[in-house]
Amino acid sequence: MISAISTQAPPTRARHVLCVGAAVFDTLFRVRVMPTGQGKVLPYDMQQIAEGMAASAAFAVARLGGKASLWGAVGDDETGERIVADLAGSGIDILGVHRVAGARSAVSTILIDDDGERLIIPFYDPRLHQAVYPVTADDVAAFDAVLVDVRWPELALQALLAANKAGIPAVLDGDVASDGVIERLAPAATHIVFSQPAAECLAGTPDPVLIVRRLKQRFSHAFVSATFGNRGCYWFNDERACVCHLEAPRIAAIDTLAAGDIFHGTFALMLCEGMAIEDVMRSASMAAAIKCLTFGGRMGAPDGAELDDALRNWPARAVDITCCSK
Amino acid sequence: MISAISTQAPPTRARHVLCVGAAVFDTLFRVRVMPTGQGKVLPYDMQQIAEGMAASAAFAVARLGGKASLWGAVGDDETGERIVADLAGSGIDILGVHRVAGARSAVSTILIDDDGERLIIPFYDPRLHQAVYPVTADDVAAFDAVLVDVRWPELALQALLAANKAGIPAVLDGDVASDGVIERLAPAATHIVFSQPAAECLAGTPDPVLIVRRLKQRFSHAFVSATFGNRGCYWFNDERACVCHLEAPRIAAIDTLAAGDIFHGTFALMLCEGMAIEDVMRSASMAAAIKCLTFGGRMGAPDGAELDDALRNWPARAVDITCCSK
Numbered sequence: 001m002i003s004a005i006s007t008q009a010p011p012t013r014a015r016h017v018l019c020v021g022a023a024v025f026d027t028l029f030r031v032r033v034m035p036t037g038q039g040k041v042l043p044y045d046m047q048q049i050a051e052g053m054a055a056s057a058a059f060a061v062a063r064l065g066g067k068a069s070l071w072g073a074v075g076d077d078e079t080g081e082r083i084v085a086d087l088a089g090s091g092i093d094i095l096g097v098h099r100v101a102g103a104r105s106a107v108s109t110i111l112i113d114d115d116g117e118r119l120i121i122p123f124y125d126p127r128l129h130q131a132v133y134p135v136t137a138d139d140v141a142a143f144d145a146v147l148v149d150v151r152w153p154e155l156a157l158q159a160l161l162a163a164n165k166a167g168i169p170a171v172l173d174g175d176v177a178s179d180g181v182i183e184r185l186a187p188a189a190t191h192i193v194f195s196q197p198a199a200e201c202l203a204g205t206p207d208p209v210l211i212v213r214r215l216k217q218r219f220s221h222a223f224v225s226a227t228f229g230n231r232g233c234y235w236f237n238d239e240r241a242c243v244c245h246l247e248a249p250r251i252a253a254i255d256t257l258a259a260g261d262i263f264h265g266t267f268a269l270m271l272c273e274g275m276a277i278e279d280v281m282r283s284a285s286m287a288a289a290i291k292c293l294t295f296g297g298r299m300g301a302p303d304g305a306e307l308d309d310a311l312r313n314w315p316a317r318a319v320d321i322t323c324c325s326k
Numbered sequence: 327m328i329s330a331i332s333t334q335a336p337p338t339r340a341r342h343v344l345c346v347g348a349a350v351f352d353t354l355f356r357v358r359v360m361p362t363g364q365g366k367v368l369p370y371d372m373q374q375i376a377e378g379m380a381a382s383a384a385f386a387v388a389r390l391g392g393k394a395s396l397w398g399a400v401g402d403d404e405t406g407e408r409i410v411a412d413l414a415g416s417g418i419d420i421l422g423v424h425r426v427a428g429a430r431s432a433v434s435t436i437l438i439d440d441d442g443e444r445l446i447i448p449f450y451d452p453r454l455h456q457a458v459y460p461v462t463a464d465d466v467a468a469f470d471a472v473l474v475d476v477r478w479p480e481l482a483l484q485a486l487l488a489a490n491k492a493g494i495p496a497v498l499d500g501d502v503a504s505d506g507v508i509e510r511l512a513p514a515a516t517h518i519v520f521s522q523p524a525a526e527c528l529a530g531t532p533d534p535v536l537i538v539r540r541l542k543q544r545f546s547h548a549f550v551s552a553t554f555g556n557r558g559c560y561w562f563n564d565e566r567a568c569v570c571h572l573e574a575p576r577i578a579a580i581d582t583l584a585a586g587d588i589f590h591g592t593f594a595l596m597l598c599e600g601m602a603i604e605d606v607m608r609s610a611s612m613a614a615a616i617k618c619l620t621f622g623g624r625m626g627a628p629d630g631a632e633l634d635d636a637l638r639n640w641p642a643r644a645v646d647i648t649c650c651s652k
Contacts, residue, residue: 027353027435029447036362038443046433046449048405078408079374107372109353109435111447117364121355121437123372 015272016067018140019265020159021149021173022052023072023087023097024106024122025079026297028257034113043111047296050086052106053149053173056258056298060265060287062091063301068265069143071096071155073128079105103127112295116253124151134158137165144272145169147264150177153184160188169271173264174198174226186219193267194226195260208234209321212243223277227263229256233285234321235277243321246281249289249314258298263288265301278318286310341598342393344466345591346485347475347499348378349398349413349423350432350448351405352623354583360439369437373622376412378432379475379499382584382624386591386613388417389627394591395469397422397481399454405431429453438621442579450477460484463491470598471495473590476503479510486514495597499590500524500552512545519593520552521586534560535647538569549603553589555582559611560647561603569647572607575615575640584624589614591627604644612636 029043051059058068070092074080076099083105088094108122129151135158140146146163148156150173163170172189174182176198186192194202194215202218203211208228216224216236225235232247266287270280287307294300302310355369377385380398387394396418400406402425409431414420434448455477461484466472472489474482476499489496498515500508502524512518520528520541528544529537534554542550542562551561558573579585592613596606613633620626628636 027433029435029449031447034363035445035447037360038439038445040446040448043447043449046430048433082404104372107353107374109355109447113364119361119364120366121357121361121369121435122366123355123369 014065014067015144015269016069016142017058017061017265017268017272018069018071018143018146018159019054019058019061019148020071020146020152020156021054022106022151023050023055023070023074023083024052024108025083026051027107027109028255028295028297029109029111030295031111031113034111034117034119041111045295047299049297049299050083051258051261051298053151053175053261053264054147055087055092056261056301057147057149057173057265057268058087058092059090059298060262060301061269063303064266064269064287064307065304066269067093069093069096071159073098073100073103073131073152075099075103075105075125075128076101077105079107098131100128100131110257110297112255112257116256118257129154135162137162140166140168143168145171145268147171147173147268148185149173150175150181150185153177153181156185157188160185164188164190169268171264171268171271173260175260176201186222189222191223191267191271192219192225193264194224196226196228199226208245209243212236225281227260227288233281235281237320240320244278244318245321246278246285246318247316249286249310249316251289251292253292255295255297255300256292259288259291261298262291262301266307281318282311282314282316283307286314340391340393341470341595342395342468343384343387343591343594343598344395344397344469344472344485345380345384345387346397346472346478346482347380348432348477349376349381349396349400349409350378350434351409352377353433353435354581354621354623355435355437356621357437357439360437360443360445367437371621373625375623375625376409377584377587377624379477379501379587379590380473381413381418382587382627383473383475383499383591383594384413384418385416385624386588386627387595389629390592390595390613390633391630392595393419395419395422397485399424399426399429399457399478401425401429401431401451401454402427403431405433424457426454426457436583436623438581438583442582444583455481461488463488466492466494469494471497471594473497473499473594474511475499476501476507476511479503479507482511483514486511490514490516495594497590497594497597499586501586502527512548515548517549517593517597518545518551519590520550522552522554525552534571535569538562551607553586553614559607561607563646566646570604570644571647572604572611572644573642575612575636575642577615577618579618581621581623581626582618585614585617587624588617588627592633607644608637608640608642609633612640
C-alpha cells in the first residue's frame with residue numbers, strides 16, 4: 001500500500017549494507033540541567049544500549065527492512081558480550097565483530113539535558129582497533145553498499161577500497177577524527193556525509209554553502225554532503241554543479257544522540273536501493289528526525305512504514321543555492 | 327606474626343557482618359580536567375565495577391578476612407545479573423540480594439579528575455527499594471554486626487531494630503539522604519558514622535567539633551562520629567565526655583570513591599572483633615586511606631596484612647579536643 005505512492009517500487013530483495021566501525025556500550029542519562037563541574041547530578045531517566053556510529057547506522061538499516069552487517073571490535077569482557085548480544089538481538093549480523101583478547105570494550109556515558117544539549121564521555125581502549133585485516137573485493141561482493149565511520153581507520157580504508165573494486169557505493173561517515181584520518185579515507189569513498197563539526201573544521205568556515213563548495217573542491221571524485229542538525233543538510237549537486245539545501249523536518253527534539261548515525265544508515269540503504277539522491281537525502285533527514293523524538297539513542301530509528309508515512313506528509317524539497325559565494 | 331604486635335589477638339573465628347543497602351553498577355572515568363558543560367571529554371582510564379555504599383562496605387569486610395553478607399536489590403536485567411556476579415566473585419554472600427521484577431538496576435557514572443575531584447551521576451529506579459520486608463532478631467542472629475546505609479530506609483530500619491533485639495552492633499552509615507531518613511534510622515542505631523556533607527547539613531555548622539557535639543546531643547544513645555576526608559575523623563568519647571580527633575593518614579589520593587564505604591565496613595568488622603574504639607577508628611581510617619591510592623572505587627580496599635603493616639607504621643593517635651565550643 002505504501003509502495004503504491006512511493007517514488008518507486010521497493011527493491012525485489014532486501015539490500016545488504018556492511019557497516020564498519022564503532023560498537024560501544026552506552027549509558028544514557030537524562031538530566032534537567034547539565035552539570036558545570038564536580039558534585040552530583042541526579043538523572044531522571046536512564047538507558048543502557050549497545051550502539052556507536054557504525055552500529056547505530058546498521059540498526060537503522062535493519063529497522064528499515066534492509067540487511068545489516070557490522071564489522072568492528074569489542075574486548076573479551078562482559079561488556080563486549082553484552083554489546084554483541086544487544087546488537088544481534090536488534091537484527092544486526094555481528095559475525096564480523098572481533099573479540100580482541102586483552103582489550104576492554106568501548107563504553108560511553110552520555111548526559112542529555114532538557115535543552116537537548118549533550119555531554120559525551122567516550123572511552124576507547126587503544127588496543128581495540130590496532131589490528132590490520134586485508135579486505136578483498138570478494139569479501140564485500142555480497143553487500144550492496146559499504147558504510148564506514150572513522151573509529152577503525154585501517155579497516156575502514158580496506159573496506160572502502162574493496163567496495164570500489166567490487167563496484168558498490170563506498171560511503172564515509174565524515175565525523176570528527178584523529179588528525180589525517182578523514183584525509184586518508186575520503187579519497188577512497190564514493191559518497192561522503194560530513195558531520196557539522198568535522199565539516200567546519202576541514203573547510204575552515206561555519207558557512208554551510210561554502211563548506212560544501214570547499215569540500216567538493218577537495219574531494220571532487222565523490223558525492224559530498226554535510227548535515228547541520230536542525231538547519232538541515234547540504235550537498236553538491238554534480239549535474240547542476242551547485243549546492244543543494246534540504247531543510248530539516250521541524251520537530252521538538254528530545255534526544256539527538258545517534259541522529260547522524262541513523263542518517264548515514266538510511267542514506268546507505270536508500271542509495272543502494274537506487275533512489276534518486278534528493279529522495280535519499282529526504283529519507284535520511286526524516287529518519288534522523290524521527291529518531292530524535294524518542295529518548296534512547298538509536299532506539300528511535302523508524303521502520304519502513306513509519307518513515308514512508310512521515311515522508312508522505314513532508315512537502316519539503318531540495319533547493320538549489322545559486323549564490324556564488326566562494 | 328602480625329597478630330603478635332597487634333593490640334589484641336585476632337578472633338578465633340571470622341566475624342560476620344551484614345551490610346544492608348546499595349548495590350550499583352558503576353562506570354568510573356579518569357579525566358584530566360572536569361567538564362564544565364556540554365561537549366565531549368575524553369577519559370584516559372575507565373573501569374566498570376559493582377559497588378555502592380553497602381556493597382563496598384561488604385567488600386571491605388571480605389577483603390579483611392571477615393564474612394560479609396549483603397541485603398539489597400537489583401533489577402531483573404542484565405546489569406543486575408552482572409552486579410550480583412561481580413559481588414559474589416568478590417567474596418560477598420549475595421543470597422539476600424533481591425531481584426525486583428520490572429525494575430532497572432542502579433547504575434552510576436563517576437568522573438574523577440587529576441585533582442581528585444568527582445562528578446557523580448547515579449540513577450536509582452524508584453521501584454527498586456519500595457518493598458517492605460519484616461526482619462526478626464532470628465534473621466540477624468547469625469551475624470556479629472549489622473551495617474546499614476540510607477539507600478533502602480525501610481529495610482535498614484528493620485535490620486537495625488532486629489540487631490538491637492539480637493544484641494549486636496547496629497551501625498548506620500549516615501550519608502546524605504532524602505528528608506527524614508537519617509532522623510528515622512539514627513534512633514535505632516548503636517553506632518553512627520556520618521559523612522561530612524550529611525553531618526554539616528544536620529548540625530548546621532562546618533566546624534567538626536561542634537558537629538560532633540551537636541549530633542551527640544541529638545543522638546545521645548549512640549556512638550557518634552563523622553569522617554572529614556583528609557582532615558581525619560572525629561567522634562564523641564562517652565567515657566571522657568569529649569570529642570576526639572584522629573588525623574587522616576597522609577597520602578596522595580588518586581581515587582576517593584568508596585573511601586567512606588571502606589571506612590564503614592572496616593569499622594563494623596573491627597567493632598565486632600571487640601577492638602577498642604580508638605583502634606577501630608585507626609583501622610577504618612587507614613583502610614580508607616589505602617583504598618584512595620588505587621583507581622577503581624572499592625578495589626583499593628586492603629587485606630588484613632596490608633592494613634596491619636600500614637597501621638604499624640602509622641604513629642598517629644586520637645587527641646581529645648578540650649575546647650569548650652558549644
